[in-house]
Amino acid sequence: MEGLKIVVVGGFGVGKTTMVRSVSEIRPLNTEETMTQAGLGIDNTGGVADKTTTTVAFDFGRISLSEQLVLYLFGAPGQERFWFLWDRLFAGTLGAVVLVDTRRLEDSWYAIDRLEHHGTPFIVARNNFPGAQHGLEEVRDALTLSPDVPLIDCDARSRESAKNVLITLVNHLYALSSARETAS
Amino acid sequence: MTTTNPNLEWLLENLVESTPGANHALVLSRDGLKLCHTRALGIDRADQLAAIAAGVQALSQSASVEFGDGTGGVRQSMTEFHGGVLFIVEAGEGAHLAVLASEDADVGLIGHKMDELVEQIGAFLTSPPRHPRHSQPA
Numbered sequence: 335m336e337g338l339k340i341v342v343v344g345g346f347g348v349g350k351t352t353m354v355r356s357v358s359e360i361r362p363l364n365t366e367e368t369m370t371q372a373g374l375g376i377d378n379t380g381g382v383a384d385k386t387t388t389t390v391a392f393d394f395g396r397i398s399l400s401e402q403l404v405l406y407l408f409g410a411p412g413q414e415r416f417w418f419l420w421d422r423l424f425a426g427t428l429g430a431v432v433l434v435d436t437r438r439l440e441d442s443w444y445a446i447d448r449l450e451h452h453g454t455p456f457i458v459a460r461n462n463f464p465g466a467q468h469g470l471e472e473v474r475d476a477l478t479l480s481p482d483v484p485l486i487d488c489d490a491r492s493r494e495s496a497k498n499v500l501i502t503l504v505n506h507l508y509a510l511s512s513a514r515e516t517a518s
Numbered sequence: 519m520t521t522t523n524p525n526l527e528w529l530l531e532n533l534v535e536s537t538p539g540a541n542h543a544l545v546l547s548r549d550g551l552k553l554c555h556t557r558a559l560g561i562d563r564a565d566q567l568a569a570i571a572a573g574v575q576a577l578s579q580s581a582s583v584e585f586g587d588g589t590g591g592v593r594q595s596m597t598e599f600h601g602g603v604l605f606i607v608e609a610g611e612g613a614h615l616a617v618l619a620s621e622d623a624d625v626g627l628i629g630h631k632m633d634e635l636v637e638q639i640g641a642f643l644t645s646p647p648r649h650p651r652h653s654q655p656a
């Protein structure tokens with residue numbers, strides 16, 4: 335059996351916790367806290383006005399894609415004050431999902447930057463919030479993603495859709511490693 | 519947050535002064551923002567400590583839920599590292615109280631002093647939810 339450590343990253347409120355929760359087959363680790371009045375003016379919930387909690391450590395869940403393949407999912411906290419945790423979460427990570435909300439694309443730059451810095455392979459999933467208008471190709475341009483980074487649509491609330499994102503990531507990781515093998 | 523309360527600050531200074539080994543104290547919101555702190559901690563380190571302490575408490579809370587007896591809650595988190603000890607207890611609604619102490623501090627005494635302070639003024643050590651609670655149909 336193979337276990338892969340995967341992180342789910344992205345800006346504040348893009349749906350990282352939602353995604354880990356919707357696919358996990360074990361009770362997910364819960365480090366959500368109610369957003370308090372201390373965060374007014376700091377935590378900008380524009381676009382996700384009904385969001386009432388935020389991740390203050392990290393999400394953790396597990397999903398078996400087959401009898402041979404288990405994914406250990408770590409969801410990063412989105413707010414800048416918790417970014418110091420990211421480098422730890424990235425240690426030993428084989429691949430990452432960058433979740434983006436097209437209404438606030440600039441929030442994903444930091445995540446992509448960190449992953450490129452760590453040399454962690456990733457895919458980008460656009461979480462389909464209502465009102466998302468850009469086509470995927472526009473998203474690719476705006477994020478200046480290289481053509482070989484997979485970019486797909488998802489609904490983080492749906493188990494099937496979230497699972498499909500993870501399968502896309504795993505396929506990407508296998509493709510990268512077999513490309514490396516043929517190259518050597 | 520700018521509603522730093524001079525009386526609370528004074529109580530925190532007093533806690534640190536009257537407790538041997540205690541160096542800094544901070545009240546933080548559960549979502550990781552400083553509410554008030556002793557002066558010597560400084561703003562930057564208060565911001566850092568607030569985020570760290572909120573994360574530690576959230577993980578401790580999960581340990582309590584998974585492995586505790588079901589009554590819930592975290593009595594205290596204590597982290598010993600080279601050069602110091604970090605204590606965190608739940609304060610009033612939506613808040614925690616954190617104390618940084620020297621390595622050789624009396625652990626029992628610090629815990630006791632922190633509980634005492636929360637008992638006295640926990641009602642003021644709060645950070646209310648940002649959104650009025652969504653009324654859930656019962």
Ligand SMILES: Nc1nc2c(ncn2[C@@H]2O[C@H](COP(=O)(O)OP(=O)(O)OP(=O)(O)O)[C@@H](O)[C@H]2O)c(=O)[nH]1
Nearest residue numbers: 346347348349350351352385388389412489490491
């Ligand atoms: N419409 C819609 N809403 C979603 C979707 N995914 C998440 N949400 C909502 O968006 C909000 C943000 O979701 P979270 O999962 O908490 O986001 P997060 O990225 O973990 O946030 P932080 O940990 O605070 O950075 C919540 O209110 C969700 O219910 C989606 O696919 N569509």
Ligand SMILES: [Mg+2]
Nearest residue numbers: 350351388389
């Ligand atoms: Mg989250």
